[in-house]
Amino acid sequence: MKKYQYILISLLLISNTLTAQNLTQVSVDKAREVIDQVVEAYGGSERLNKLNSVMIDFETSNLAVNQSKKPGPPWDVNKVKDSSMVDFENQQFVSSIQSNDERNFHNGIIINGDKSFQVDFLAKTATPIAEPNFMNTAGSFIRVTPALLVKQLMQRANTAHYLGQADVDGKPHDVVTLVMEVGPAISLYFDQETHLLNKSERFFGVFGMVGYRFHEYKKVDGIPFNGRFELFVSGENNMKRHNVRTQINQPIAKHTQLSDKMAQVAPVQPDPLARQEISDGVYLIGGNGTYALFVEMDDHVIAIGGTAGIPERIGLLKEVVPNKPIKYGVLTHHHGDHIVGGQAYAEEGTIILTAAAHEQVVRDSIEHDSYKLETIKDQRTFTGKQHELQIIDVGPTDHAEHILVAYLPKAGILFQADHFGLRSPGNINPAGQATQDFAQSLKKHKIKAKSILSAHSALVATDADLNTALKLAKELVQKD
Secondary structure (H helix, E strand, O other): OHHHHHHHHHHHHHHHHHHHHHHHHHHHHHHHHHHHHHHHHOOOHHHHHHOOEEEEEEEEEEEOOOOOOOOOOOOOEEEEEEEEEEEOOOOEEEEEEEEOOOOOOEEEEEEEOEOOEEEEOOOOEEEEEOOOOHHHHHHHHHOOOHHHHHHHHHHOHHHOOEEEEEEEOOEEEEEEEEOOOOOOOEEEEEEOOOOOEEEEEEEEHHHEEEEEEEEEEEEEOOEEEEEEEEEEEOOEEEEEEEEEEEEEOOOOHHHHOOOOOOEEOOOEOOOOOEEEEEEOOEEEEEEOOEEEEEEEOOOOEEEEOOOOOHHHHHHHHHHHOOOOOEEEEEOOOOOHHHOOHHHHHHHHOOEEEEEHHHHHHHHHHOOOOOOOEEEEOOEEEEEOOOOEEEEEEOOOOOOOOOOEEEEEOOOOEEEEOOOOOOOOOOOOOOOOHHHHHHHHHHHHOOOOOOEEEEOOEEEEEEHHHHHHHHHHHHHHHHHO
16 A cells, blocks of 8 residues: 555656646746747847947936935936946946036946946046956946847846736736846846837845836837836836937947046955944944944944944944943934834844934834834934044935934044045045035034044045045036
8 A cells, every 4th residue: 555655646746846847848938939029029139149339328317216305205306417338249338427517426437347447527537446347337237228138138048937927008018037147137028019128127135126117119220229218116216217319339449448637546445344443442344335333332332324234234343342232323314225224223122313304214114013213303412431422413415404423522533424435545526515515514513523434435534535525626616
């Protein structure tokens, strides 16, 4: 009897395995069928294989969702002019973006092997990129350019799967996955009638579901290119873009060359997680562009900053301050990338401090059964035997109506987010409006900062650096 039971179980296992294999094969086969139709709709494999370079000029309206001066809609709208260009054969990528008033910012990036730079056209500086990565950088352009996505899909068809059918704007679409060299997999929605890409989406970390919509196709040398593009984050419209001009298979080499007027400054170096002791009992801890300040008081620690990676930063702190709990965690302002740390503080049992105007948006961002939150209006001072720490609202600025900074008057140390920082030693940009507002507010509050720390840089700036940035901005206005 047992013999027959073993045979029956074995047959069931084989059947289940075959079913799984068949489903996978069906998915792969259907994906290839859809891809063949899509490739034809985009001009055919020969045209797509010869599509080596693409250059597009844009006019973009960025809706500052969770990044506006005030928490909640209506969101601020920032209009910019930008352009991107890519050359696959030579592994070159160039982009630039400038504000409409042409004074607040005009930045760019050049990826060209060992001659890769971050460019500030206003400051006339070029910062070498120590470890350039072509696909990492060009990926953002590829994801918003359907013809390039289809080219990728054709080249990576063996990794594609058919997810099924879905309606978009009342029309049936085939959904196929694309796994690019970098980043999360993308779901591509192709109209079953035209076989053109109308929608794509991917799930991306703290941002949640990121959606892309493509409209108004026109052919360029036989290949359809969209005329309009929209970006959605968690269902909310974040960007509206009009493609002003599209060119293909034109050389971009001249755009990778720096002007003779550009001065090269110190390179941007890799930014691993690290701990710096700025002063006795004052630590700046972070990496990969996000930092928090930790101030050791008599029997506890106060943390300032709510960017990503707070648990890892707390871990590094506890290596040197193991026996003092983090009593307070200060969130500088309401922007989405500066409140994600609130969850970590809640789980740590820390009392969360935020500007009174930001209480609701902070509470909405935290999923925890029990946590404490206190608000600050204008200023709150903490006093210990070694440190006096002032948490001051220095808003409004062009960046946020309320913005909390941490100031240690005895040491002259100031920690702030999004208003001033150095990308590399000596690399000082002309002060934008937010930085100018920030500097005025420091005077108003009689903050005399010798060392200026940033939530986005490991480098310690000085009051002289800030004054240089203000001077450069003034010189730009005088030249105009």
